[in-house]
Amino acid sequence: MNINIKDLRFTYPTGLEALKGINLTIDSGEQVAIVGQNGAGKTTLVRHFNGLLKPASGSVIIGGWDTAKYSVAKLASRVGYVFQNPDEQLFSRDVLTEVSFGPRNLGYSKEKIDELVKRAMALTELNDKAETNPYDLSPTWRKMVALASIIAMDTSIVIFDEPTTGQDAVNVGRIAHVIAELKKEGKTVITITHDIDFCAENFERVIALSKGQVLLDGHTREVLGQEETLAQTYVDPPQLTRLGKRLGLKETVTRQEEFMQAIT
Amino acid sequence: MHERLSFHIQRDSFLHRLNPLTKLVLTLALILIAFTFPWYWTPHILVLIAIIPLSIVGKVFREFSLTALRLIIPAAGFLFLMQAFFQPIGEDVIFKFYFLDITSESLMFAFRNAMRVFVMVSAFTLFLVTTHPSELMSDLTRRGLPGQFAYVIISTLQILPQMQAKAQTIISAQRSRGLDTESSFFKRAGSLIPLIGPLVFGSLVEVEERAIAIEARGFTSRHVKTSLHEIPDSAFDQFLRWALLALIIVSIGLNLWPS
Numbered sequence: 213m214n215i216n217i218k219d220l221r222f223t224y225p226t227g228l229e230a231l232k233g234i235n236l237t238i239d240s241g242e243q244v245a246i247v248g249q250n251g252a253g254k255t256t257l258v259r260h261f262n263g264l265l266k267p268a269s270g271s272v273i274i275g276g277w278d279t280a281k282y283s284v285a286k287l288a289s290r291v292g293y294v295f296q297n298p299d300e301q302l303f304s305r306d307v308l309t310e311v312s313f314g315p316r317n318l319g320y321s322k323e324k325i326d327e328l329v330k331r332a333m334a335l336t337e338l339n340d341k342a343e344t345n346p347y348d349l350s351p352t353w354r355k356m357v358a359l360a361s362i363i364a365m366d367t368s369i370v371i372f373d374e375p376t377t378g379q380d381a382v383n384v385g386r387i388a389h390v391i392a393e394l395k396k397e398g399k400t401v402i403t404i405t406h407d408i409d410f411c412a413e414n415f416e417r418v419i420a421l422s423k424g425q426v427l428l429d430g431h432t433r434e435v436l437g438q439e440e441t442l443a444q445t446y447v448d449p450p451q452l453t454r455l456g457k458r459l460g461l462k463e464t465v466t467r468q469e470e471f472m473q474a475i476t
Numbered sequence: 477m478h479e480r481l482s483f484h485i486q487r488d489s490f491l492h493r494l495n496p497l498t499k500l501v502l503t504l505a506l507i508l509i510a511f512t513f514p515w516y517w518t519p520h521i522l523v524l525i526a527i528i529p530l531s532i533v534g535k536v537f538r539e540f541s542l543t544a545l546r547l548i549i550p551a552a553g554f555l556f557l558m559q560a561f562f563q564p565i566g567e568d569v570i571f572k573f574y575f576l577d578i579t580s581e582s583l584m585f586a587f588r589n590a591m592r593v594f595v596m597v598s599a600f601t602l603f604l605v606t607t608h609p610s611e612l613m614s615d616l617t618r619r620g621l622p623g624q625f626a627y628v629i630i631s632t633l634q635i636l637p638q639m640q641a642k643a644q645t646i647i648s649a650q651r652s653r654g655l656d657t658e659s660s661f662f663k664r665a666g667s668l669i670p671l672i673g674p675l676v677f678g679s680l681v682e683v684e685e686r687a688i689a690i691e692a693r694g695f696t697s698r699h700v701k702t703s704l705h706e707i708p709d710s711a712f713d714q715f716l717r718w719a720l721l722a723l724i725i726v727s728i729g730l731n732l733w734p735s
Contacts, residue, residue, distance in 0.1 A: 264648050288654035299681070300642075301649035303673030313670070317654030347677065361653065 213240050213275035213290060213368040213400065215261060220270040222256055230256040232424040233270070240368070241398045243391065245411040245432070248421035249446040254404045257421065258371050261402070262291035274369070289318050292367035296374045298358035302346040307338055307357050310346055314365040325364075332364035335390055352383045359390060370394055372403040376410050388414050412436060412450045412466040420445055437464030483604040483633075491534030491602075495713040496612040497619065503603040505720040510595040512731040516584070519591035527598045534606045540598075548597045552590040559586035609633045615707045623695060631686075639679060646674045 215238040222231040230253045238244055246254045259265040260272045263279040263286075272279045274290050292314070295301055304310035311332055315325045333339050336356040341349065346357050355375070362370060372391075376384045384407075391414050394401050405411050411418060411432070418435040420428040422445035428435045436442070436449045439457065448454070449466075456465040456474065465471040486492075491499070506526055510519040531540040559582070561573070566581025613626040650670045651657055657667055694701070 284651040293652040
């Protein structure tokens with residue numbers, strides 16, 4: 213399911229012009245990271261994908277659906293959106309009910325809901341916590357419940373808003389695993405992140421936003437290699453990439469294996 | 477993205493620059509004079525010579541007149557009707573409506589009371605609009621108001637806009653999960669639970685966190701605290717406060733004078 217964005221502009225009621233003409237195409241099954249300084253328009257952009265915000269001008273088309281003409285509840289069957297703060301969405305008495313809330317809203321059959329919930333719980337390693345109240349879990353696990361509750365909706369496109377903020381290495385690893393599994397299933401994953409190592413290791417394409425416009429867009433290696441341009445939106449390339457540059461490596465490296473290969 | 481966190485409107489005006497306590501005294505003076513000065517047309521004149529000019533001096537005339545039209549005038553108008561109908565005074569009946577009589581006396585009485593209420597609400601509105609709540613509270617605590625009291629007032633003023641912003645995010649998050657908030661009434665009524673849960677729980681957590689945060693900054697400490705913001709209190713402010721106080725005393729005095 214493709215995402216087509218044409219000359220998207222958006223201004224908040226306060227008069228803040230958050231998006232100033234965005235043109236993008238994201239193909240089915242792509243793994244895209246969106247980076248950029250605070251206030252660059254990252255969240256504003258992805259909130260257009262599931263219709264939470266409607267374009268002031270231009271258009272956002274999700275697999276043939278113009279988001280301006282569909283309700284958020286309708287678009288939820290195509291685009292899942294994991295909010296940054298799990299506490300803003302969890303309300304059920306136990307994890308199982310919480311995770312099945314989304315698929316039930318989408319009106320799937322009983323069997324399909326059971327299957328989707330089971331798969332989502334397994335993917336996020338929540339199986340032993342099905343009966344627990346989400347608020348008795350630690351913040352890291354609440355985050356996983358939030359992830360599971362969106363994954364269970366089985367949408368073609370999944371959006372994560374800063375999934376690794378405040379998470380330890382083990383949980384970042386779990387989130388990376390979830391993203392890798394979603395990729396295997398052919399889902400499109402779009403992630404807003406400030407964690408540039410996480411971005412380098414898990415995404416093929418990086419879009420850098422700056423002041424409401426696309427600054428860079430391309431393969432992760434190409435984008436992260438452009439240190440000076442990225443500096444405009446206060447993004448530092450990963451340490452390995454910068455080290456490689458200083459060492460005078462010909463190619464831009466973003467991951468450990470690439471780095472090791474390049475120096476041996 | 478954030479809405480205003482209080483009624484305060486930031487402008488640079490004479491009224492904004494006055495010391496918060498002076499403005500509080502001014503507000504109280506307007507209200508007390510409107511209610512006690514023993515001359516029928518006092519509140520009416522106050523609107524003309526004080527409320528409207530102050531809103532212009534404070535550069536908030538447009539916002540003030542909107543609030544007045546939408547809120548204060550309807551409320552005062554309602555009061556006027558109620559009192560005009562139900563005040564059993566006077567013999568000079570001008571208008572009869574079933575068993576209700578309107579006399580010229582009750583009409584005059586209601587008109588004055590409505591204007592008094594208008595002055596009261598308007599004065600407070602102007603005060604809130606031109607005074608930043610935290611500025612008012614730091615000035616009052618500096619003058620000896622207990623910090624706990626200031627905290628209660630500040631948090632009451634801010635809780636509604638904050639909860640509103642939080643509720644908005646929660647609604648967005650649940651709509652993203654396919655919650656239908658746009659269709660039939662029954663569907664929407666059922667969709668309240670997923671919204672209220674996070675809101676109430678989140679607010680409780682926030683209260684606790686805030687209590688810890690302010691205590692970490694020595695909230696209940698008994699030492700004299702300094703303030704980062706110096707709130708100016710000019711000689712003119714002090715003069716104005718004493719003058720207003722004198723006016724209040726004169727007004728109440730005249731009211732109590734045996735006539």
